[in-house]
Amino acid sequence: MGLLDKEFSDGNIVVANVEDLLNWARLSSVWQLGFGLACCAIEMMATSASHYDFDRFGLIPRNTPRQADAIIISGTVTLKMAIRIKRLYEQIPDPKYIISMGSCANSGGPYWEHGYHVLKGVDRIIPVDVYVPGCPPRPEALLEGLLKLQEKIRNESLRKKL
Amino acid sequence: MKTAEEIFEILKNELGEIILSIDKDTPTEPIISVEPLKIHIVSKFLRDNSELQFDSLMCLSGVDDANGKKVKDNEGYDVIEGGTLSVYYHLYSTVLKHKITLKVSAPREDAKVESVENVWKCADWHEREAYDMIGIKFLNHPDLRRILMPYDWEENSHPLRKDFKVPEFYQGMKIPY
Numbered sequence: 001m002g003l004l005d006k007e008f009s010d011g012n013i014v015v016a017n018v019e020d021l022l023n024w025a026r027l028s029s030v031w032q033l034g035f036g037l038a039c040c041a042i043e044m045m046a047t048s049a050s051h052y053d054f055d056r057f058g059l060i061p062r063n064t065p066r067q068a069d070a071i072i073i074s075g076t077v078t079l080k081m082a083i084r085i086k087r088l089y090e091q092i093p094d095p096k097y098i099i100s101m102g103s104c105a106n107s108g109g110p111y112w113e114h115g116y117h118v119l120k121g122v123d124r125i126i127p128v129d130v131y132v133p134g135c136p137p138r139p140e141a142l143l144e145g146l147l148k149l150q151e152k153i154r155n156e157s158l159r160k161k162l
Numbered sequence: 163m164k165t166a167e168e169i170f171e172i173l174k175n176e177l178g179e180i181i182l183s184i185d186k187d188t189p190t191e192p193i194i195s196v197e198p199l200k201i202h203i204v205s206k207f208l209r210d211n212s213e214l215q216f217d218s219l220m221c222l223s224g225v226d227d228a229n230g231k232k233v234k235d236n237e238g239y240d241v242i243e244g245g246t247l248s249v250y251y252h253l254y255s256t257v258l259k260h261k262i263t264l265k266v267s268a269p270r271e272d273a274k275v276e277s278v279e280n281v282w283k284c285a286d287w288h289e290r291e292a293y294d295m296i297g298i299k300f301l302n303h304p305d306l307r308r309i310l311m312p313y314d315w316e317e318n319s320h321p322l323r324k325d326f327k328v329p330e331f332y333q334g335m336k337i338p339y
Contacts, residue, residue: 079333116326
């Protein structure tokens with residue numbers, strides 16, 4: 001981690017640089033918007049429940065985008081929903097992160113050819129940080145996606161988002 | 163409990179020429195064809211007659227028969243001209259335990275069917291769905307809006323028509339893969 005290794009003897013003072021400290025704080029408390037779309041949402045709920053418990057990585061569902069840092073697009077993005085998702089995304093304060101969960105959110109999934117009502121990938125309207133493949137992904141896969149996002153945040157610099 | 167043939171006889175005797183025919187050559191139940199602009203009269207009779215008592219509309223479905231002529235439009239897409247759109251009504255009497263299937267067919271270009279919303283309340287959303295997906299207009303329906311597709315979806319674009327063409331864009335979002 002490189003942050004807590006320069007601890008003074010009394011344990012109250014830590015020396016770090018601002019970037020590391022900010023990134024550490026951000027990646028350890030990724031508050032996500034409580035938001036589910038389809039069957040992936042069931043898997044996301046399983047991930048947040050006691051068995052897999054993504055709270056241990058600092059992920060807490062928040063009920064308003066204004067208090068959220070991340071949004072997990074968990075399921076099929078219909079055209080009707082896409083407009084709402086865009087609005088929710090725009091209300092999240094910077095820095096904000098997006099995990100696209102499952103085939104539907106990644107690329108339209110099974111609806112890629114005949115889905116007249118489905119947006120073929122949520123990255124057509126908002127920038128995605130991590131894509132989690134699967135239909136739906138198992139909780140382990142979503143956790144892996146979250147860890148990848150934390151990895152990404154850890155390497156951010158103050159000047160630009162990665 | 164009455165068979166479909168008996169019900170057809172009753173209807174024919176009571177209501178005359180607005181009952182068109184009975185098709186017994188079906189894999190499931192016989193289907194009685196009815197005049198589309200008189201279906202509300204037939205429905206009310208089926209519900210209120212003491213011998214029939216059809217108090218439950220199990221399902222109402224819109225169908226694109228695609229029995230018209232296939233022609234190419236000026237962009238080279240297949241379009242169906244002529245033929246019919248149909249609505250099927252599956253009825254059940256919870257008192258007398260008998261079932262019947264009704265069918266109405268209306269011309270594809272201007273499909274108008276009388277609403278049965280004031281006979282069976284549950285027809286409300288079913289008719290809205292048939293309107294949204296197939297494009298059948300239900301006369302005297304209290305609130306005939308789209309129910310599944312967005313309200314600002316392209317006019318006269320009904321996704322479950324056999325010659326439906328996916329629009330290129332919706333609100334600036336590209337739809338095809």
